[in-house]
Amino acid sequence: MPNSGHFYSAMEHLANALYLSRWKESIWIVLTFYGDASGSEHDGTSTVMAGFLNSASNWREFDLQWSEMLAKHEVPYLHMKEFAHSSGPFEKWRGRTHERNAFINDALAIIERTGCVSFASAIDSVSFNEMAIKRNLTKVYKNAYLFAVQDCISCVCHWCMNKQMRDPAEYILEAGDPKQGLLTEVMKIYNLPEPIFRRKIDKDPLRSILPLQAADFLAYEVSRGHAAILAKKELRYPLKEFMRMHYSENWGVHRKDDIEIFLSSSENARRLEALLGKWDGPVTLD
Numbered sequence: 297m298p299n300s301g302h303f304y305s306a307m308e309h310l311a312n313a314l315y316l317s318r319w320k321e322s323i324w325i326v327l328t329f330y331g332d333a334s335g336s337e338h339d340g341t342s343t344v345m346a347g348f349l350n351s352a353s354n355w356r357e358f359d360l361q362w363s364e365m366l367a368k369h370e371v372p373y374l375h376m377k378e379f380a381h382s383s384g385p386f387e388k389w390r391g392r393t394h395e396r397n398a399f400i401n402d403a404l405a406i407i408e409r410t411g412c413v414s415f416a417s418a419i420d421s422v423s424f425n426e427m428a429i430k431r432n433l434t435k436v437y438k439n440a441y442l443f444a445v446q447d448c449i450s451c452v453c454h455w456c457m458n459k460q461m462r463d464p465a466e467y468i469l470e471a472g473d474p475k476q477g478l479l480t481e482v483m484k485i486y487n488l489p490e491p492i493f494r495r496k497i498d499k500d501p502l503r504s505i506l507p508l509q510a511a512d513f514l515a516y517e518v519s520r521g522h523a524a525i526l527a528k529k530e531l532r533y534p535l536k537e538f539m540r541m542h543y544s545e546n547w548g549v550h551r552k553d554d555i556e557i558f559l560s561s562s563e564n565a566r567r568l569e570a571l572l573g574k575w576d577g578p579v580t581l582d
Contacts, residue, residue, distance in 0.1 A: 325461060326352045329452055330507035332470040332496065333441060334515035335421065335522075342522040343424075345444040346416035347511035348407070349452055349464060355507060358410040362506045365402045369395075373497045374403060374509040376516035404537050407510055413455070414514055414538065417447035417548040418522045424555050441475055442482060447548045449488065455546055467491045470508055514538060518547070525549050 331347030350358065366372065371385045379399075382390035389395045407414075421440040428439075449467065456463050467483070469476075471493035483491055496508035517535040524531050526549060531539060 327456065327461065327464040328352065328355060328466045328468060328507075329415070329449075329464045330468050330505070330511045331415075331445075331448065332508055332511035332515045333444070333473060334512075334519040335418075341421060342418045342519055343421040343440040343444050344416060344418045344515050344519040344522070345441075345448040346414065346418075346515035346518050347448070347469075348412035348414050348507060348514070349455070350410065350412050350507075354411045358406065358412065358510075359506050361406045361410060362403075362509070365399075365406060369399050369402070371399070372501055373504055374399075374513060375497060376512055380516070400534055403510070403513060404534065407513075408541055412510065413546065414541070415448050415451045415455070415546045416514060416518045417444040417451070417550070418518050418525075419444055419447075419548075419550045419555060420522075420552050423552040427555060439475070441473070442478055445469075445479055446482060446486075447550075449483075449486075451546050451548060453488075463488070465489065468505065468508070469493055470512070471495045518549075522549065526551050 327349055328351075329347055329349045331345055334344045334346070335341045366374070373385070375384070378384040379386045379396075386396075389399075419440055424440045424443060428443075453463055467489055469479070469491050472495065473479075476491075476493055480490055483489065494505045494508065495503075496505050496512055498504045513534070517532070517538060518525075521531050521535040523529075524535075530536075
């Protein structure tokens with residue numbers, strides 16, 4: 297298990313050092329964000345977008361250590377749905393708590409040791425979709441998934457701005473979601489780099505994108521613990537460890553009333569823009 301106690305990740309420490317003493321040099325650090333989604337926008341669960349930001353050099357070190365970790369435990373990848381249900385390559389660990397914990401502890405240690413900075417957005421899917429339809433804002437926010445992505449990426453951009461660092465040069469997201477086209481449109485609207493879609497698991501292990509496996513780990517844990525975080529209840533171990541890493545300051549975990557307030561403010565903004573002739577989309581007029 298990684299050591300407990302107060303600390304900054306290697307990436308956080310680097311950013312603070314540059315910000316305080318040599319902040320102009322920070323613009324030369326090339327950052328990449330890897331993100332994955334979890335949950336469903338059509339049932340009672342939360343919709344989550346989560347992932348990690350890091351420098352190119354740190355990601356190279358992450359790749360090396362993650363590959364070694366997979367080889368050590370003799371599994372081809374980390375996929376949380378399979379791991380949680382002891383299926384696929386993880387069936388060999390069914391009922392073997394020691395081996396399962398050792399694997400998770402090693403994954404957490406690599407994420408911390410290589411300076412990954414986490415970001416996450418979790419929302420109540422059904423509440424969001426109902427309120428967006430009620431307020432006629434589906435053209436603006438489309439659906440819960442896209443809102444979670446926008447909220448997560450907004451947190452990334454604000455973190456970079458606060459650290460006097462350039463926004464990520466690349467956003468690499470898990471491929472296969474049917475909303476990828478809409479997401480690309482949204483990124484263009486905000487003048488952000490077009491997202492790159494890759495798979496965390498490939499038939500050829502050498503083509504698997506390992507940082508996306510870490511993003512899958514985080515997204516799964518945030519999705520599972522969404523209600524517990526809001527209720528300030530005891531968290532399951534992996535999520536509790538992520539929280540210990542001081543990562544939660546970059547997480548947007550939204551309850552129903554938070555969504556109501558946000559969409560009310562957005563609706564008022566659209567009304568004003570419509571009156572000024574700057575918005576030609578739908579607005580609620582009653």
